[in-house]
Amino acid sequence: MALDIARIYQQLSRLEGWELEENTIRKAFAFPDFPAALAFVNRIGELAERANHHPDILVQYSKVTLTLTTHDSGGLTGKDFSLAEQINQLR
Secondary structure (H helix, E strand, O other): OOOOHHHHHHHHOOOOOOEEEOOEEEEEEEOOOHHHHHHHHHHHHHHHHHHOOOOEEEEEOOEEEEEEOEHHHOEOOHHHHHHHHHHHHHO
């Protein structure tokens, strides 16, 4: 079940750098070069597989933008915030 807006803002306040965009949360990460960006994406892939929850990933050379939402719930759920927290710990 998707979270209500009050709960979304509460969860978002605990996540550095993530922004609300419609029914998603999004964050961009910058790296020194393309190989470093790809290495980060691979680490995210491992987390996502373990959680069975997969972000949309956009790689633009040394910049990686992640977007999270729970499609089958029609919005944001605890899964999104949990994965975002784990991703933040990778940095």
